[in-house]
Amino acid sequence: xxxxxxxxxxxxxxxxxxxxxxxxxxxxxxxxxxxxxxxxxxxxxxxxxxxxxxxxxxxxxxxxxxxxxxxxxxxxxxxxxxxxxxxxxxxxxxxxxxxxxxxxxxxxxxxxxxxxxxxxxxxxxxxxxxxxxxxxxxxxx
Ligand code: DQA
Numbered sequence: 001x002x003x004x005x006x007x008x009x010x011x012x013x014x015x016x017x018x019x020x021x022x023x024x025x026x027x028x029x030x031x032x033x034x035x036x037x038x039x040x041x042x043x044x045x046x047x048x049x050x051x052x053x054x055x056x057x058x059x060x061x062x063x064x065x066x067x068x069x070x071x072x073x074x075x076x077x078x079x080x081x082x083x084x085x086x087x088x089x090x091x092x093x094x095x096x097x098x099x100x101x102x103x104x105x106x107x108x109x110x111x112x113x114x115x116x117x118x119x120x121x122x123x124x125x126x127x128x129x130x131x132x133x134x135x136x137x138x139x140x141x
């Protein structure tokens with residue numbers, strides 16, 4: 001589970017849009033979902049594009065899939081999109097807010113075309129729904 005920039009500020013950051021839960025709360029909840037699905041989950045956040053690219057590349061040797069909330073990099077990062085395409089691991093894009101209901105610049109995702117799907121708008125539940133979708137996809141293979 002990769003989290004992009006400013007998601008470390010959850011709880012304090014625009015709570016009317018992103019909710020009151022901290023990233024630590026979301027991590028703890030997702031860990032419970034992972035345990036109930038009997039999968040191993042690693043939770044990571046960075047404010048730096050290149051660090052996220054490094055993590056995606058490293059995932060190839062370590063994991064079977066990627067769950068990612070790229071934050072603002074969703075709308076700007078060809079590098080993150082290319083890294084996901086390069087490793088070719090099934091990837092699910094998640095967003096707390098419904099990006100399609102917000103400013104025009106948030107309505108384009110560089111990540112969506114290389115993801116198996118996108119979950120957007122369910123608050124912290126987007127993470128759980130994304131993990132369930134990813135695991136179901138992997139198990140159906
Ligand atoms: C976000 C939506 C992005 O547009 C924004 O830049 C974020 C959070 C979300 O989870 O709703 O940082 O990815």
